[in-house]
Amino acid sequence: MNLLDYLVLFGTLLGIAGYGMWQTRGRRNLTAYVKGAGETRWGTVGLSVMATQASAVTFLSIPGQGYQDGVGFVQNYFGAPLALIIIAAFFLPIYRRLKVYTAYEYLGRRFDGKTRLLGTALFLVQRGLGAGITIYAPAIVLSTMMGWRLDLTIVASGLLVVIYTAAGGSDAVNLTQKYQLGIIFAGMVTAFFVLLAKLPPGLGFGDALALAGKFHKLEAVDFSLDLDRRYTLWSGVLGGMFLALSYFGTDQTQVQRYLAGSSLRESRLGLMFNGVCKIPMQFSILLLGALIFVFYQFERPPVFFNQAAWQRQAEGSGGGRLHALEGEFAAAHASQRQQLQAWLAARHAGDRAAADAACAAALADYERGNAARSATQAALHAADPHTQTNDGDYVFITFILDHLPHGIIGLLVTVFFAATLSSKAGELNALGTTTTVDLYRHLRREATDAHYVAASRWFTVFWGLMAIAFALFANLVENLIQAVNILGSIFYGVVLGLFLVAFFLKRVGGTAVFAGALVAQALVIALYVTLNISFLWYNLIGCAACVGFSLGLHAALGARDRAGLIPAP
């Protein structure tokens, strides 16, 4: 990065944060601080919901997924539109009618205090941990690639978001997210077109797609019924729907975003905007990764994308082996490139037999290169067991730093930080609000609005510092995006079960649902430890177990299971 890149980076991030704080200064009323000033339109709600979900992990990791495994990960999002329709039709009107500040406040009013506390605790535990990953994930990748200090990267990005979120509350989050998402879209679209321009002469967009298809990178939909497969149409629609129902419908991080809408209409349209845009957006990011794969078939990639880790080991005692493997990889890649040029010429000439033969030879070279890559990963792991062998998170940033012009590098690095700030702001805002509304105000009952606003600010700061501390001491997990989703799936199903019982099973009371949720959560954790199935299924299992146990316990307890204060619709 040069001076221009740093100007783009700091100018954009500080400018947006400063503008957000200035526009929302002086919030003294808790409702305005938590829900906004009641003027938020559907466009802002929709962008805010999108920005909260799309963290830097989305833009760093997902192109890497597209590069390594193809676009099949898009199936993970198939359940989202269905879930958003259900939330807009059933969940949202109840939240708004009861004028709750948090989703867990509704549980308290429907059941009792202990169920509210259970929902609050599950949210605070999993979101508190996830918040650390949101900062750590991009920081580790960016600091490694840029040569920055990891601790300074974490602290700087963490403190910036803490300051403007605590100062401006919900409106500051919504406002800054809108502009941050604008920067993100501009950066990703720029990267897409620059990538297309950098493809070899003669290789058009159609050729690039055909080539990606030959390497099995464009298998977007898998109809397989095999439960062991991580992403299929069925796990995406069913498991993904339960994950999205839980995340968008019961996670305060999202609930707070759409409750900020000035009316039921604005909140609903904001959700429907996401229902329409979510799948195309995720597919575009994955397709970008698949096209980077095509680019690197003609331009030799590093044998291991985390080049800092490779370099460290290459300078040590095992360096000879790593250099030899790099030589094998380079030879396989050179041969593969020749075969692909022959494939391209035959394709343009309409010679299908020659194209098929060249493609088969290129695939054989690709397997040789992959074997050298796998051996490199094994050698790195053997030399240092802490080395992360999955280098997918480093693919996109390597492409950016090695092949994009200055200015655009700054823009793309800004994208990653803007995404970190936007999702982190939503999380901190929700954590601070939930701690104030569902815990603190039940301990300190007679206080002014100004007091609760101050408390909410301090709790936001507390969670921000907790997230920074967690990020500073966290160890890197195998794949960042999956770690976040797996963590969510373990807890989300049970939380969704709590809410489904609340909304639709009016006879079930707090005692049965509380015990049912605890047993269901224990079951999900036990299954996660013992089984090897797609993590998306845990959303379905946790939800079904919570509902089933609640019904069973309600039948067993009879009149002792007191029904809630507010009847279900």
Place this chain on the structure above:
Amino acid sequence: MKPPPAPEFSPPPGAGRDAVEPGGPGLPGLRTWRAVYAVVFGCFAAYVALLAWFTWLFSR
């Protein structure tokens, strides 16, 4: 003894608007929320169909 309920906060500007103005989506050609949901569901079905076709097209 049952604890007293948690305090109510001051209402936001425009609070309670939904209770008296349930309203429709106000989108051209879409008079009811059911129509909006049908459009969103139609988009979902179209995306899945297009991606399935995309998969078939580039796996030959």
